[in-house]
């Protein structure tokens with residue numbers, strides 16, 4: 788998997804929900820390509836909103852957002868090259884692990900054999916080689932979360948976002964998968980906001 792990693796920049800970005808819920812207040816932020824940046828803060832401080840602004844799932848009320856130097860402030864999620872891994876990893880229960888990992892690739896213009904090669908490489912990266920034919924219900928919670936990570940990784944996005952992806956896992960697994968994510972991020976030189 789080759790890296791397409793890009794820098795992200797926020798210039799005076801504000802997000803107001805409705806009339807007066809200021810979720811993000813005049814943020815300036817520069818994230819270098821190939822780095823992992825962690826957003827820390829109490830519940831409700833605006834972490835998820837910041838990630839959703841990068842993904843294009845929310846639009847900034849004010850300010851400018853660039854990805855790879857391109858102004859994406861007004862671009863919808865479908866026109867941005869960003870993937871997000873959520874807390875509820877929402878695998879498709881009726882699809883095999885390989886089909887889950889392939890899902891986003893079906894819309895990206897690759898042919899069938901490229902798709903299955905890439906999906907298999909993604910499973911390798913997260914330590915799940917040989918699990919492709921299983922259903923998600925036949926995996927542990929940690930393995931399911933790794934499938935969600937693989938599904939995002941194989942898209943080789945410019946930016947990969949993680950919104951508390953491990954909070955459903957017990958403490959030991961959380962540390963293990965977190966270290967795996969860090970290792971993959973460093974090996975592939977991905978831009979990650981966590």
Ligand code: ADP
Pocket residue numbers: 804805808809810828829830831832833834835836837
């Ligand atoms: P965090 O992820 O750090 O817990 P959020 O970004 O989810 O914080 O929320 C920041 C603030 O915005 C909170 O006050 C929250 O209640 C509010 N908020 C989040 N999403 C919405 C929404 N869709 N509509 C209105 N208010 C929202």
Ligand code: MG
Pocket residue numbers: 834835836950
């Ligand atoms: Mg949140």
